[in-house]
Amino acid sequence: MDLPFEVLVYIFKYLPKSDRKAASETCTSWYQAANAHCFLKNKVVVFYKSTFTDDISLLEMFENSSTIYYNYLFNEVELSSKTLGFWDRMGDNILSLTLKNCDICEKVFASIIQKCMNLEMLTIQSCKELFMSGRLLEGKTEGLLTESLENLKVLSLSGNQYLTDALLNRFVTAAPALEELDLSGCSLQFHLGLVKRFYPAGTDINLNPSESVLTFYFVQQIIASKAKNIKKLLFSNTLIDGTALKSLSETPDMQLECLEAHSCDQLTNTGFLALTNHQTSLRELDISLCSRVTDQSLVHICKNLVNLEYLNIQRCRAVTDLGIVELHKLKKLKSLNISQCELITKEGLSKGICAEENNLLEELDIHSLNLDHTGLVMILEKLPKLRSLDISYCFNAATDTSIQVIFKNQVFLETLKMSHCDKVSDAGFTGMGKVESAGESDGPIMSNYDDINTPQRINLGSRAEEEIVRDAKRKRDVMKMCEKLSLDSFTGFSLARLQNLKVLDMSGCNRITDVSLRYAFNFKELTVLNLSRCQQITHEGIEHLVENCPSIEHFNLVDCYNLKDEAVNSIVKGLHRLQTLELKGCNQLTDKTLESVKLHCKKLKFLDVQGCRNMSPELACSIGSLPTLHTVLMTKPGPYVTDGVKNRTPGTKFLPALMRKFRLH
Known part of the structure; x- marks a missing residue:
């Protein structure tokens, strides 16, 4: 029995966009429901x-x-x-x-x-x-x-x-x-x-x-003539300065709600003082990459713009703790970007956004801040309602212990970016510490493999060789603990706890292995996954990942040089919604990968196979016949070396309409 059209539409409202799109391909009635007016008004052709x-x-x-x-x-x-x-x-x-x-x-x-x-x-x-x-x-x-x-x-x-x-x-x-x-x-x-x-x-x-x-003189006249209607202005990447911003802010009858002025190096405190005094209705302010923004500007922003919901001061490097402590005055703030502000410390944050528990802030970007793991733990405990978190390049803050706090407290996360957090290992992602024995207290015990007491021996190897040995031991021990899960042994908090994840960036986390892919990845709504430069993963982990994360649309595996054709074969067979696949630098891949892509990818739009030297450029070009594919990045072909002699035979000629899709590097 078919459900009524209105009921289907009501149900589809609870589905993510990608799921709704997939459901629309089931039958005519579902297609019509997925294209109801309430959905069509947000769709873009x-x-x-x-x-x-x-x-x-x-x-x-x-x-x-x-x-x-x-x-x-x-x-x-x-x-x-x-x-x-x-x-x-x-x-x-x-x-x-x-x-x-x-x-x-x-x-x-x-x-x-x-x-x-x-x-x-x-x-x-x-x-x-x-x-x-x-x-x-x-x-x-x-x-x-x-x-x-x-x-x-x-x-x-x-x-x-x-x-x-x-x-x-x-x-x-x-x-x-x-x-x-x-x-x-x-x-x-x-x-x-x-x-x-x-x-x-x-x-x-x-x-x-x-x-x-x-x-700007004429633009200002235009804005003044429409001051009562103008709500949003964007002047990013222009030479607007403090004087111009002051003049603009003083426009009679104008009540701005949003101003974007990122990468405007000429903006000064004079302009921001006038802006905060006259445009108090602002709800969104983006002044990222403005090098002259100082604590004085931030103090005025936090004091006067009490309705602010979105604030971006990325790479405003003159901002220190003196300005950051004022953030607690923004009671309506929902999104904050303070990334790459090198002078911000844990002390400033503790008196600013972490002065008290904040249940309103949903998006936080703190990548490249100079924090230790205690600072990150403090943030995670004070902001329990985050939907988006970026801690990329927080080398000292992101450890196996601190990310356990993420998995414990931030259960509403939909976007998690932790690129180049290279201290995090399988132990952190799976929630496994050392093997527990009877009589030990309950609670996750995160192993510190670097501090394990071992008999003193004469070391004849390099530091890199020592790290390889430690990684191998870490992988073996965590695998043993994960295999004990069936015995209901105690575990910590796994990445799999974040069931709402849609975007996950773990690029450069080179300590993760197939163990994490097998035991910590189980996300039905994950659409974007970046595992670039995670060089220990192999096709064994990819097979489990594809089985447990079937909704991936954008997959980045750049410089994962241990991947072979079997891994890509699993990806293209199991990920039916795949639109972007990046395989740059995966130099063990061969023409079998291209054949699998051509055979199974029905929705692929973007493919990057640069640096895959075992692939035939001619076959890479022929893959452009896929109807949905619009861009293929590949290495410029030839000359080839045969028996020590360069072969400069020209490549196959292709139709101009097809060659449009390729960019040779």
Whole structure:
């Protein structure tokens, strides 16, 4: 008996996106439920490196589909006049349109915009040819264009070096409801000398915007004219300075909710003081990689921006404990990034975010901080509701003992990143310490193999050889303990306790072996896994991993040089949702790997086989015939050496449409 449509939709609301997508392939009724309006409004149709020259193009497939999609993204594609039929039929339904690195001329773009009458979000990123002439939309800011952009709320023109005041004016004039403006990475000019040159005294800036430069002076006038609507501004990777930020913050009637200004080295305390005094409604602030941000700025932020929910001060290296202690004043903070701030210590954090138990903070990024394991344990005990945690490159903080606290307290984690935490071993991931005997007290006992008392012997080997011996002993002892699990022996806290994990990054954790993959990995919702440079894992561990983590879509195994063809064969057979597979530097892989990929990967989009010297470049190229595959990274072929003689025979010729997919390195 089939469930009613409404019941199916209700059930699907509890499924993750990847599960819902897989369920939609089961039958017609499930497909329809998975494409109900409540799901479709967040779905994006992505065309990446696609061509529209076939008799039945990809665009025609969506034209003839019974499902109507509202959001489209075109990345590295050519949009010509041949595609205008698609916009004639589908334009009224499109709410969000994104063009990235696209080859499109002014005439075609103008036609497309005039057909999309209900646009709410428009993104044009790094399409330099579109802006190069400066004539885009000239004479079209009235009539149909104004009707098309009447509902536009989000305008992003990031990364366009040829954007000018005149071009920006044509877009903004036609968008009366604009709420968000993104000019990140544009050549925004702040020097007053340029303003005087292009706008002499008495010039009406609104009637004669410059067709040569993009000036902050003009942008500020645009923002001031729409101050009551503007809620979000993005000026990342520009030369905005403290004076400009101060002037912007003092715009009458403007109440910003979000400001992104990362990688803006000219920003100073003067600008942040004005920002915090005038824009007290801010909920999101990103000032990462701003080298002039100091404790004074952070003090004003924590004092005045009491509604702040997201704060990013990554690599603001002048920030010390004096500023960090003020973080306890942000009572609504949900996401915090203080990574790469080298002067922050445990003492500052203890008086800041760890001053009391915090049940509101959900995302924390502290990678590359100078903490010891006691500092990390303090953070983990005070923040029990974390959904995302990044402790990468915390070399001294992440140990077998401290990650046990993660597995014990952070049971809601969905994202865990611990790249290059090379002190963590199988003992920590599995929760196993030394073998317990009767009479020992309950509790996890984490072994410190480096401190085991052994008889003094004359050492004739190197330190590296000693480490290899210790790793082998550690692996053997943990394996013995894991095998005793069936006897209900006491264990610590395993990684498998984090059942909500969707993203896991363990790259560079070179002490983990197949033992961890076998006994600590059991995640039904895990979609992204990074095991790059985990050089002790083999196909035996991969087989158990694939069996227990069937939802993986993005798998990184770069420089895992102990992997053989059997491992990749298990991956491509068992991971039916696999979209990205990175095998760079896995130099034991052969053509059998490519044959397995070609035979079993039905959804693969990205493949990296650089440095796999036992693979045939010709076979690697032929794998591009997979319909979903859009990018293959491979090592440039030849010349080959045969009997000591270089063979410079040219490789096989391939169709240009196929070679688009490859990047030779």
